[in-house]
Amino acid sequence: xxxxxLKVPFVERAxxxxxDRFLQEALNxxxxxxxxxxxxxxxAFPQGEALRxxxxxxxxxxxxxxxxxxxxxxxxxxxxxxxxxWAATGDEARGIILRLAQxxxxxxxxxxxxxxxxxxELNEALEHAGITPVETDLGEYIIQLARExxxxxxxxxxxxxxxxxxxLFSRELKRPLAADPExxxxxxxxxxxxxxxxxxMGITGxxxxxxDTGTVVLITNEGNGRLVTTxxxxxxxxMGMEKVIPSMTDLMVFLSILPRSATGQKISSYVxxxxxxxxxxxxxxxxxxxxxxxDNGRSSQLAGTLREALYCLRCGACLNVCxxxxxxxxxxYGYTYSGPIGILLTAMLHGNHAVRDLxxxxxxxxxxxxxxxxxxxxxxxxxxxxxxxxxERIAPLAExxxxxxxxxxxxxxxxxxxLGRLGRLLQRPFVKDGRLxxxxxxxxxxxxxxxxxxxxxxxxxxxxxxxER
Amino acid sequence: MANPVRASLLVTCLVDLFYPEVGVAMVRLLxxxxxxxxxxxxxxxxxxxxxxxxxxxxxxxxxxxxxxxFAHSEHVVVPSGSCAWMVKKEYPGLLKDDPALGAxxxxxxxxxxxxxxxxxxxxxxPDIATDFRGRVTYHDSCHLLRGLGESQSPRQLLRxxxxxxxxxxxxxxQCCGFGGSFSVRLPDVSAAILKxxxxxxxxxxxxxxxxxxxxxxxxxxxxxxxxxxRVRAVxxxxxxxxxxxx
Numbered sequence: 001x002x003x004x005x006l007k008v009p010f011v012e013r014a015x016x017x018x019x020d021r022f023l024q025e026a027l028n029x030x031x032x033x034x035x036x037x038x039x040x041x042x043x044a045f046p047q048g049e050a051l052r053x054x055x056x057x058x059x060x061x062x063x064x065x066x067x068x069x070x071x072x073x074x075x076x077x078x079x080x081x082x083x084x085x086w087a088a089t090g091d092e093a094r095g096i097i098l099r100l101a102q103x104x105x106x107x108x109x110x111x112x113x114x115x116x117x118x119x120x121e122l123n124e125a126l127e128h129a130g131i132t133p134v135e136t137d138l139g140e141y142i143i144q145l146a147r148e149x150x151x152x153x154x155x156x157x158x159x160x161x162x163x164x165x166x167x168l169f170s171r172e173l174k175r176p177l178a179a180d181p182e183x184x185x186x187x188x189x190x191x192x193x194x195x196x197x198x199x200x201m202g203i204t205g206x207x208x209x210x211x212d213t214g215t216v217v218l219i220t221n222e223g224n225g226r227l228v229t230t231x232x233x234x235x236x237x238x239m240g241m242e243k244v245i246p247s248m249t250d251l252m253v254f255l256s257i258l259p260r261s262a263t264g265q266k267i268s269s270y271v272x273x274x275x276x277x278x279x280x281x282x283x284x285x286x287x288x289x290x291x292x293x294x295d296n297g298r299s300s301q302l303a304g305t306l307r308e309a310l311y312c313l314r315c316g317a318c319l320n321v322c323x324x325x326x327x328x329x330x331x332x333y334g335y336t337y338s339g340p341i342g343i344l345l346t347a348m349l350h351g352n353h354a355v356r357d358l359x360x361x362x363x364x365x366x367x368x369x370x371x372x373x374x375x376x377x378x379x380x381x382x383x384x385x386x387x388x389x390x391x392e393r394i395a396p397l398a399e400x401x402x403x404x405x406x407x408x409x410x411x412x413x414x415x416x417x418x419l420g421r422l423g424r425l426l427q428r429p430f431v432k433d434g435r436l437x438x439x440x441x442x443x444x445x446x447x448x449x450x451x452x453x454x455x456x457x458x459x460x461x462x463x464x465x466x467x468e469r
Numbered sequence: 470m471a472n473p474v475r476a477s478l479l480v481t482c483l484v485d486l487f488y489p490e491v492g493v494a495m496v497r498l499l500x501x502x503x504x505x506x507x508x509x510x511x512x513x514x515x516x517x518x519x520x521x522x523x524x525x526x527x528x529x530x531x532x533x534x535x536x537x538x539f540a541h542s543e544h545v546v547v548p549s550g551s552c553a554w555m556v557k558k559e560y561p562g563l564l565k566d567d568p569a570l571g572a573x574x575x576x577x578x579x580x581x582x583x584x585x586x587x588x589x590x591x592x593x594x595p596d597i598a599t600d601f602r603g604r605v606t607y608h609d610s611c612h613l614l615r616g617l618g619e620s621q622s623p624r625q626l627l628r629x630x631x632x633x634x635x636x637x638x639x640x641x642x643q644c645c646g647f648g649g650s651f652s653v654r655l656p657d658v659s660a661a662i663l664k665x666x667x668x669x670x671x672x673x674x675x676x677x678x679x680x681x682x683x684x685x686x687x688x689x690x691x692x693x694x695x696x697x698x699r700v701r702a703v704x705x706x707x708x709x710x711x712x713x714x715x
Contacts, residue, residue, distance in 0.1 A: 011654075324655075360650075363649075364648060364651070366615035367611075367615070387525050409513070413510075413513055435691075448656060449656060449659075449692070450688070450691035452691055453488070453687060454487075455486050456488070456490075460486075463492070
């Protein structure tokens with residue numbers, strides 16, 4: 001999503017998404033499938049509930065001593081011959097990666113899927129510096145060809161139908177290709193194989209980083225992560241600072257719930273454990289290994305409203321179950337992270353002004369918290385964000401005045417009764433067949449799609465007088 | 470009865486203004502079940518719309534007066550999962566700065582019940598005679614289901630009615646798209662969510678779509694009436710009270 005598109009208000013972006021026939025077809029199929037798979041995976045896994053609780057405890061305990069675990073991680077990575085870099089901001093993280101690449105004469109970079117690199121718009125920066133980044137995850141490969149951004153945390157091309165992907169491949173690769181996922185995957189694999197062999201640098205994210213062993217953990221399904229971390233002479237891993245976990249025992253807890261939450265798998269096809277660069281006598285692996293630990297707004301929430309959002313494992317389960325995400329998809333949100341957790345992460349990365357409208361893109365139904373493997377209380381944090389929008393006067397003045405007057409009405413019963421009667425009078429021209437079918441101003445949106453019941457001729461409190469015996 | 474159960478109605482603003490028949494049904498039903506019912510007449514709204522939109526100081530002012538209004542109620546019964554959730558789960562936090570009032574709010578929370586929970590948990594799920602007939606399906610309101618963890622009481626009550634056949638609604642636990650001011654802020658997203666809910670309801674072949682929350686009812690009945698569906702959205706109280714509710 002370009003900056004230009006963000007000038008379009010969220011309401012309008014959502015509206016466009018609702019009217020995009022392809023998007024609707026693709027989204028509905030994929031999110032429903034993810035939801036079902038997740039549900040079945042946990043039904044067949046009675047220990048799941050206890051492990052989710054345990055995972056939540058581990059996340060909280062790690063955040064309590066985050067500095068300690070990060071130092072331990074860094075010590076261990078360095079002991080294994082790797083280099084550790086600390087990036088306070090996204091700018092710094094980008095700068096470190098660019099410098100590493102330029103100093104080492106890197107021309108071609110292969111990447112495995114990483115939201116952290118999306119967060120800092122690394123591909124744009126690499127291209128600007130004359131370095132070619134190639135995405136090797138199939139979904140990322142698709143959106144790179146289409147010059148788009150991911151619209152889902154784990155399924156970046158979820159917004160595209162297979163027909164659209166076939167069209168895209170045919171156009172970009174200049175040969176006609178059928179809308180058959182198997183064919184298209186083979187084509188992509190063929191295209192990518194050469195890149196793996198030519199690349200000077202492999203860039204990955206990190207699903208976890210284990211402090212007491214210095215292990216970076218990648219959870220993938222296509223095998224591309226293995227090639228990215230072993231074939232090029234340099235491997236750079238970029239991690240958000242909250243991704244550190246204390247031990248391999250803790251890792252086992254997360255491995256049991258993350259794939260189930262994300263794709264319904266018992267375990268992903270590949271779990272890649274990277275410990276430093278190639279050691280003497282080893283057959284493969286990079287000559288250099290760099291771990292970049294990125295803050296970028298995270299540490300400021302350690303004691304903030306959004307603390308629990310730092311538990312997030314980036315599984316995407318909350319997106320799949322969110323009634324709003326399921327209708328509008330990820331691009332309408334306008335930022336790197338979409339869906340319920342994405343609203344919180346957007347506030348964390350870009351500040352509260354960025355979520356003035358997004359904070360309300362939730363019916364607060366709670367499905368996200370229910371699906372979250374670590375039970376992040378997303379609805380509560382959304383409500384708290386909304387409170388900040390009022391307190392920091394970010395919410396529109398008209399809205400703030402309406403709600404404050406509404407509060408006056410609710411605390412003054414006489415006023416409440418008068419307004420009830422007034423509503424009864426004012427609605428008269430609009431009542432047809434006992435319902436309100438077309439209302440003006442801010443209720444127009446409601447009645448564009450559905451009827452509203454009229455204010456009753458006699459309220460309950462009026463009828464109570466005769467019910468009283 | 471020597472010592473009838475006493476309950477105060479927190480009738481909610483939506484029922485008061487838009488669905489008074491739901492309140493009437495609740496009164497007649499509870500009285501038939503031997504409950505002595507009263508209605509503190511200075512009540513307005515629980516303040517949930519303020520709270521959910523982030524106006525917490527304002528919501529606290531509403532909470533404060535509601536807590537005082539129901540201070541002496543033995544039980545408080547609410548025909549809405551979301552309002553019951555507000556009183557039970559959010560009032561204590563909103564009023565915690567005033568320890569005495571905070572404690573009163575905790576007390577009120579423990580005496581407050583959503584209607585179906587009141588009938589099952591306090592009254593012990595007595596047999597209910599209703600002349601309501603037909604095939605119904607049940608929509609789980611989000612706050613009742615996930616906020617109060619209740620999915621069984623309404624279904625249990627419906628299943629035991631002799632003339633009523635309960636068929637499960639596919640995706641019953643998915644939001645109807647109401648979400649209070651959400652439905653006004655993002656009306657077309659809200660309506661798109663509703664569309665699937667209504668398609669599922671119609672596919673069950675039920676005559677009535679039953680819910681325990683006037684917010685969901687407003688959303689679902691608004692959509693059903695607009696599309697000219699033969700399915701009606703009704704409150705659980707109306708099913709349980711039957712023709713007593715008009």
